[in-house]
Amino acid sequence: MQSAGGRLTDRKRAAIVQAAVEAFHTYGYYAASMDGIAKRASVSKRTLYNHFSSKEALFDAIVDELYSRVEQLPACEFDPEREIREQLTELAHTEVNFFISEDVQALARAGLSRVLAEPEVGRQVDHRRLLRRVEIWFQEAQAAGFLIDADAETAALQFIGLLRTFAFWPMIVHGEAPPNERERKAIVTSTVEMFLSRYAAR
Amino acid sequence: MQSAGGRLTDRKRAAIVQAAVEAFHTYGYYAASMDGIAKRASVSKRTLYNHFSSKEALFDAIVDELYSRVEQLPACEFDPEREIREQLTELAHTEVNFFISEDVQALARAGLSRVLAEPEVGRQVDHRRLLRRVEIWFQEAQAAGFLIDADAETAALQFIGLLRTFAFWPMIVHGEAPPNERERKAIVTSTVEMFLSRYAAR
DNA sequence: CACAAAGTAAACTTTCGAGTGTAATTTAGC
DNA sequence: GCTAAATTACACTCGAAAGTTTACTTTGTG
Numbered sequence: 001m002q003s004a005g006g007r008l009t010d011r012k013r014a015a016i017v018q019a020a021v022e023a024f025h026t027y028g029y030y031a032a033s034m035d036g037i038a039k040r041a042s043v044s045k046r047t048l049y050n051h052f053s054s055k056e057a058l059f060d061a062i063v064d065e066l067y068s069r070v071e072q073l074p075a076c077e078f079d080p081e082r083e084i085r086e087q088l089t090e091l092a093h094t095e096v097n098f099f100i101s102e103d104v105q106a107l108a109r110a111g112l113s114r115v116l117a118e119p120e121v122g123r124q125v126d127h128r129r130l131l132r133r134v135e136i137w138f139q140e141a142q143a144a145g146f147l148i149d150a151d152a153e154t155a156a157l158q159f160i161g162l163l164r165t166f167a168f169w170p171m172i173v174h175g176e177a178p179p180n181e182r183e184r185k186a187i188v189t190s191t192v193e194m195f196l197s198r199y200a201a202r
Numbered sequence: 203m204q205s206a207g208g209r210l211t212d213r214k215r216a217a218i219v220q221a222a223v224e225a226f227h228t229y230g231y232y233a234a235s236m237d238g239i240a241k242r243a244s245v246s247k248r249t250l251y252n253h254f255s256s257k258e259a260l261f262d263a264i265v266d267e268l269y270s271r272v273e274q275l276p277a278c279e280f281d282p283e284r285e286i287r288e289q290l291t292e293l294a295h296t297e298v299n300f301f302i303s304e305d306v307q308a309l310a311r312a313g314l315s316r317v318l319a320e321p322e323v324g325r326q327v328d329h330r331r332l333l334r335r336v337e338i339w340f341q342e343a344q345a346a347g348f349l350i351d352a353d354a355e356t357a358a359l360q361f362i363g364l365l366r367t368f369a370f371w372p373m374i375v376h377g378e379a380p381p382n383e384r385e386r387k388a389i390v391t392s393t394v395e396m397f398l399s400r401y402a403a404r
Numbered sequence: 405c406a407c408a409a410a411g412t413a414a415a416c417t418t419t420c421g422a423g424t425g426t427a428a429t430t431t432a433g434c
Numbered sequence: 435g436c437t438a439a440a441t442t443a444c445a446c447t448c449g450a451a452a453g454t455t456t457a458c459t460t461t462g463t464g
Contacts, residue, residue: 116233
């Protein structure tokens with residue numbers, strides 16, 4: 001028995017998943033090799049293939065894994081008792097932390113590199129899944145009279161789009177480091193400011 | 203002599219460039235093969251290699267080619283005599299048409315797929331180059347008293363970011379069709395609206 | 405301790421794409 | 435028409451990466 005918990009096979013599987021996340025993060029789907037992942041996980045190639053029958057199966061498992069981590073985002077329910085700006089700021093911080101997390105970055109890099117080579121895959125991704133939370137929040141704030149009447153989906157996309165512009169795409173495209181706390185604050189503030197300028201009820 | 207103009211070797215080269223743009227657009231950098239490009243250009247593989255000594259050289263040539271087309275964007279100078287909203291709308295349309303053009307999409311897809319596998323490449327891309335025009339425009343509008351005092355780079359990034367959120371990333375990530383004229387108008391209008399809500403002088 | 409399940413190492417097959425060598429053919433300026 | 439440069443077909447090398455086979459070892463539970 002080793003120090004880490006679980007049966008040997010569970011530990012091996014976890015090591016593989018971890019290594020795969022790192023490899024996909026670093027190299028993208030195509031440039032990440034199964035040999036490399038096996039090595040990184042300190043696992044024989046055969047063991048890798050015993051757990052995951054192909055690279056694609058491994059990738060799909062990783063996507064599921066990361067999605068499940070990802071959907072456990074703290075729910076942000078609208079609260080009519082609290083300041084709208086404060087709540088929006090909190091929501092923005094949650095989203096930013098989400099986008100810059102290792103897991104999401106790994107998922108995005110791997111997913112993107114795949115989607116670029118196999119566009120059909122991208123067409124089947126539900127891009128509203130992550131938007132819905134914000135959309136619903138917006139509708140509730142509207143119903144409570146805090147925000148003006150406007151298309152909730154557009155507003156949600158604008159909000160998320162602004163955050164991604166500063167805290168997601170630069171990391172993906174230019175390999176920038178994740179924003180530090182000061183930078184995150186500036187991003188959130190400028191986004192909230194813009195959003196409220198447009199949508200705050202008079 | 204064939205119908206198309208130019209020396210044979212020039213025509214061949216043009217066919218190769220055209221085929222490469224299409225291939226990189228369709229498959230991304232890695233999944234596009236030199237055999238495929240040669241076939242698509244109706245050129246022997248050897249001729250392809252006589253013109254471009256490697257895939258990387260071909261890619262770089264394409265990047266240069268597209269960049270040169272791309273930098274001929276109609277300059278949008280700020281004109282203190284005209285309505286700010288009208289000018290901003292025009293600027294937005296120019297940018298949207300730019301982002302959704304075949305050339306830019308091809309460049310982006312190829313560039314992205316490369317950057318995902320070789321992050322160093324991405325780090326060397328000057329991401330402010332396309333921003334500068336808008337930034338300068340914004341500063342001039344500020345100086346003329348049409349826009350409030352605020353960080354020009356942030357504002358420019360927000361503006362471009364909003365447009366890309368609706369008219370660029372969905373095509374890249376989800377393989378969506380380019381927005382039609384009605385959709386483009388809606389994108390431009392909502393972006394201009396948001397931008398002016400935040401930055402228009404009182 | 406026995407033994408079944410799981411892991412290991414390393415050589416192996418296949419496939420695919422980049423890039424080359426060559427001999428024969430076509431093009432176009434003189 | 436002659437000639438040099440460009441193009442072509444195609445067979446080739448080379449390397450990388452997916453996935454497999456085999457013979458052997460480790461692990462841990464009853």
